[in-house]
Amino acid sequence: MxxxxxxxxxxxxxxxxxxxxxxxxxxxxxxxxxxxxxxxxxxxxxxxxxxxxxxxxTLNGNAARMSVDPDNADDLTQWLTDYISAGGWPESYQQHVPISELFPxxxxxxxxxxxxxxxxxxxxxxxxxxxxxxxxxxxxxxxxxxxxxxxxxxxxxxxxxxxxxxFAAARTPQTESTGLNAAALDPWDVPAMARLDPQSTVLIIGSGLTMVDAVVSLEQAGHRGPIEVFSRHGLLPHVRRQPPSWDDFLAADHSLSSPRQLLREVRRQCQLALRQGIDWQAPLDTVRAHIARLWSQASEAHKRQFVRHVRPWWESHHHRSPPLSAQLVARLQEQGRLRIQAASFKGLVPSQEGVAIAVRYRGEDVITQVLGAALINSSGIExxxxxxxxxxxxxxxxxxxxxxxxxxxxxxxxxxxxxxxxxxxxxxxxxxxxxxxxxxxxxxxxxxxxxxxxxxxxxxxxxx
Ligand SMILES: Cc1cc2nc3c(=O)[nH]c(=O)nc-3n(C[C@H](O)[C@H](O)[C@H](O)COP(=O)(O)OP(=O)(O)OC[C@H]3O[C@@H](n4cnc5c(N)ncnc54)[C@H](O)[C@@H]3O)c2cc1C
Structure with a gap:
């Protein structure tokens, strides 16, 4: 030494x-x-x-859910209250909700x-x-x-x-070899997006929360053209609401072990909630506290089953969008400016202008080329x-x-x-x-x- x-x-x-x-x-x-x-x-x-x-x-949960202090669930709400009273984040007043319900x-x-x-x-x-x-x-x-x-x-x-x-997936050698890293815009780089022709077509790979952020970035940058989103399952994150509490059905029942059994029971509970006029997010939110136990106790085969069959569903239902971002995505979909398509990304295609990608639409065998002025990679984490x-x-x-x-x-x-x-x-x-x-x-x-x-x-x- x-x-x-x-x-x-x-x-x-x-x-x-x-x-x-x-x-x-x-x-x-x-x-x-x-x-x-x-x-x-x-x-x-x-x-x-x-x-x-x-x-x-923004955060994808409200202040009441995002305390960094496990001993004080109100810690972020209290900090935010002081911060806003001192003149910080004046835009929060436009939302007309209690501070605990703001998505900072x-x-x-x-x-x-x-x-x-x-x-x-x-x-x-x-x-x-x-x-x-x-x-x-x-x-x-x-x-x-x-x-x-x-x-x-x-x-x-x-x-x-x-x-x-x-570690972002785009930083791995595999994706680097496709040139994706060099061709794609950073999902959070608003100044780079502001340099695009506002009416041009932007391609996005991945349809999770990073895609939602990328759409917010494009809007902020003044982009007003078409946005084509491609992801394997074509699933969009649901919007986060504030559901009421629900009976913690997994606390009492430790017999559910396979992902299939678990999914069946969660669906049953969600249907039960809906029949009572209660948001399906209420029963789903009770599952969160049990995930670590269920996962760590599961056999390797069950873990694989979960990743293969349940993961896309879990990601889109559990990892939800903040409401204001979700509203933007919904509005662009209604206007026909944003399309989410189930297709897997197969690589970049050399192109004289803009960016060309090869995709295979779900259920099809052929590879299709899609052209855009720019590409955003929001395909996740390695x-x-x-x-x-x-x-x-x-x-x-x-x-x-x-x-x-x-x-x-x-x-x-x-x-x-x-x-x-x-x-x-x-x-x-x-x-x-x-x-x-x-x-x-x-x-x-x-x-x-x-x-x-x-x-x-x-x-x-x-x-x-
Ligand atoms: C864009 C984005 C939005 C998110 N939004 C939410 C949200 O709304 N709600 C939520 O609950 N979670 C969210 N998350 C999850 C988020 O990752 C976690 O909340 C949290 O950031 C994890 O913290 P971390 O310190 O483990 O990882 P990171 O935030 O990734 O920090 C790791 C740090 O380690 C450093 N580092 C890496 N390698 C080395 C090295 N070799 N030597 C020294 N330093 C190194 C990096 O520079 C980095 O700063 C989001 C994640 C991302 C990427």
Whole structure:
């Protein structure tokens, strides 16, 4: 170890919401620790999701659902109340709903996370430092973890936490080889969209929440032409409403194990609700609290069955659109400007002008070429670390410090977040949280997942 190697009790790799909330929870615990957060972005707490600058790129849940404090469900509502009273987010008054029902812009949510970190720092004897760099390699010995940064510097921690978030599918070698990365516009890059001919046709691959954001970006950029959306199943996210509470039917019944049984029971409950004039979202929302248990207990065959048959349905029914964005999409569909088509993307086609893509419409054998002035790739996330072209995931796999999680989704860990090495040994030094644990819990990404994991992991690390 060189003399200049900085040392810490906890090294957090990634300073998005997960890494930042872990730091907040560690700061709140008794004792004094040195915490280093390694994050290449200029600001902590934001990551990709909460670096958004457009007011129209909002959270997909209202303030009442998005607290980062598992002990206080009203934490975001309280912060927002103070923020709005101090003159912030004046546009919120136009919505005429209570503050708890507002869907805050994601950039504002990033500020909330940052302020909670600043407050926790101000009253703690522990220290948090932001090291602005990318972690590119890690070595673990019986007493510590040594992280190498892209600057060449090394940091040593009594333990390290992988909080590197999600990796966009377009950054993987597979899609890079199709040239998609270079040809596609960033779904959140409003200035680039403003340079398009407003009447031109824009093609979008993927029809999930990133597509919804991309449509908001296009509208904001002044685009008024056709938008052609292609996705394998052609399913659009449902709009999030505020359903009443519903009996937690899964709490009492632990007999449902196969995805088919589960789906049948959820459908039955939704029909029951509809017959009583109650929103189907009410029974569906009770399922969320059981997903981690159901997923982690399921056999590999059942997990595969879920991914193959239930996932598209779950994604469109559970991961819902914020109402204002959903209204925009619905309006454009009514006007005939936006079409969602079930077709799989087969690659880019060389074209003299604009962008040409090859797609295969569902139920057809032939490949069709579609032309547009621009292309937006909103086809999602790469959870298989073996295909992520970033140095740290590759080094961790190469050194055998981690192994792929179930179904190759993220990495494997025990119930407390301690990662499993290539031989299946539980690490004493290396932990993970958030999206890298997708394969362990299925839902391991949303604000509420991250908030709960941060609290539990902080307590686990403090016991050491
Ligand atoms: C566009 C978008 C919108 C979303 N909207 C919502 C929403 O409305 N509601 C909701 O509940 N969830 C939403 N999510 C899910 C969201 O991912 C989580 O809420 C949360 O951001 C996860 O935090 P994270 O810190 O684990 O990951 P990220 O936010 O991805 O942050 C990970 C950080 O790690 C850093 N990093 C990566 N590799 C390294 C490395 N090797 N060294 C150092 N740093 C590294 C990255 O720079 C990044 O800042 C959204 C996600 C996206 C992408």
């Amino acid at each position: 060189s003399e200049s190697t900085r040392v810490a009790d906890v090294l957090i790799i990634g300073g998005g919401l997960s890494g930042t909330m872990l730091a907040v929870q560690l700061l709140r615990l008794p004792g004094t620790r040195r915490i280093l957060i390694v994050e290449p972005r200029a600001e902590l707490g934001r990551g990709e999701a909460y670096s958004a600058v457009e007011l129209g790129h 812009p994601r950039g504002l949510f990033g500020l909330y996370a940052q302020q909670r970190l600043a407050q926790a720092k101000a009253v703690s004897t522990s220290i948090v430092e932001h090291i602005r760099a990318e972690g590119v390699d890690l070595q673990v010995d019986p007493t510590s973890a040594l992280l190498t940064l892209d600057t060449g510097e090394q940091l040593r921690g009594a333990c390290a936490v992988v909080a590197t978030g999600m 959870y298989d670390w073996r295909r992520v072209a970033r140095p740290l995931p590759q080094q961790l796999l190469k050194r055998g410090l981690v192994q792929p999680g179930p179904l190759a989704l993220g990495i494997a860990a025990d119930a407390t977040g301690a990662v499993l090495d290539a031989r299946g040994q539980v690490s004493q030094r290396l932990f993970a949280m958030g999206p890298p644990l997708r394969g362990m819990w299925w839902e391991s990404t949303a604000v509420t997942d991250v908030a709960l994991q941060a609290k539990a992991l902080a307590a686990r690390l403090a016991q050491r």
